[in-house]
Amino acid sequence: MTSNSFYPIGLSGKAWTENERNQWRASQSQQRLYGDDVLPRIMALADRFEIRTYGQLNYAGEAYTLYALRNGIPDQNLPTALITGGVHGYETSGVMGALQFLETRAAEYAGKANLLVVPCVSPWAYERVNRWSYDAIDPNRSFYPDSPAIECAALMELVAAQAGSFLLHIDLHETTDSDESEFRPALAARDGEDFVPGAIPDGFYLVDDSGNSQPAFQTAIIKAVEQVTHIAPPDDDRKIIGAPVVAHGVIEYPQAKYAMCASMTGARFTTTTEVYPDSPRATSAVCNDAQVTAVCAALDFALAHA
Template sequence: MTPQRFHPIGTPGQPWGEAERSLWRSRQRRQRSYASDVLEAVAHLHAHWDVQPYGELDYAPDFYPLVALHSADWSHDRPIALVTGGVHGYETSGVHGALRFAAEHGSAYEGRINVLVVPCVSPWGYEHVQRWNPAAVDPNRSFSAHGKALESIALMRLLAPMQGRFLVHIDLHETTDTDESEFRPALAARDGKPFEPEGVPDGFYLVGDSENPQPAFQQAVIAAVERVTHIAPADADGKMIGSPVVAHGVINYPVKSLGLCAGATDARYATTTEVYPDSPQATPEQCNAAQVAAVRAAIDYALAHG
């Protein structure tokens, strides 16, 4: 029997109140700089991109301007490809993969499709290497009319005038060992539920939309990434993180009903990447390269199949 794991904050079986959320927040420490790692990188991308501020987060004493990158040759006659990173700020390659794609491949799509890159949706989470925002709310469960994460609300406001024009959306994520050791136990404690281990898949995988799975699209992305890093196998029960594996490296979630970022638009082609940076078979360079390969394959497939 697996021993029950208790989180150090809260009382088992009781959801957190404001006291527990405040205690959790007081224990978070800034570990890296959004200004240096993201905003400075964005400032060097003016050759092929227009930088658009789309809001700001005031988490006193911290203040975060939110920025997106638009194709410099944006045309209202073209569909849109959306790339999002850092919805979970601690998932490093999602942020740096989005920035690398913008720096190295933005020009490849000029005149073909509008590209919108939002490299770091959750800057506080990026700096504090956290899944949640300071209110202990998960932005990647907040892309709905009832969502409470300010990060998600700001992004939805940015996307609202463009709804109906998105062809493809790829949301860049990681699954890390800390998911099992830190973040899932914290989630269980916050919600007053028992922690149930799910394991961490060893390798890259995708989360498609169970309401619009697009299996050929998902496999095109997997095939491209497989040239860069290994794809996670199913466990002994044919699952990954508790969900059935529906194809090589792919599981599906009902993304809209869960409030996931991948459901923030009605794009025909949508997927969430999951890189495994803690694998002994992967390096940070491979993780970033895998994200870039996934973005390119997703947009290329969408352009080829309409």
């Protein structure tokens, strides 16, 4: 058995054991602080939103409190919308876009929708600019009963406790160059599989749910976002990240099959945004603006078609 040529941890063809997971954990270092970047902005919203604690993480003595925000006591006569960011901690505009939406646009939906916003689902990974949780688990493939990902279990419990059904869930993500240089190679090494290189699309796109396709909803979001940033074109095979393009800037995944975050509410309207922060045509401000624009376009369409 030989070492992986594409990743420094693990042996070729052999899935990781706890030994390799410990090596991986040891290789992760704090690069930013949840307590500096995220928590002060959440707490600054206390006069406008109800801030709820919905869980606690404790990894090797490092504790993180999980927060959700609501725009007041839920009104049973209004539809409910969930906005999540930071399921993958390294996808910065998911977190910052959710916070920016709360700070700048959420007030527009008072009396129109019950908003539940979770800006940073995975704070440990946020600090380490990583995709996985402390246990080398991908949260966006772990939204299922008895999930081993504490982040997912806590969020599912929060959602289950909400009265009534959800009309909308928009989950804010990024596709980055590090997906190809770090995270896909790590996944292959963790699972003892061969790494097959892929391509990173340049631009914004959406992931619809093939089990609950809502093409007009996705198109409305794309039309709004393309006023802010460019939309990812398909590759030569008419695909984006290996999935067929079903409309301009839209691909589909069977989200429940993959246990993705956007599948957990059973909402009529669901989508996963994918911003590309490494594009020479984008900046962090543009990426954050694109996320906010996507949230507002999703809310506006869903409320108009409730």
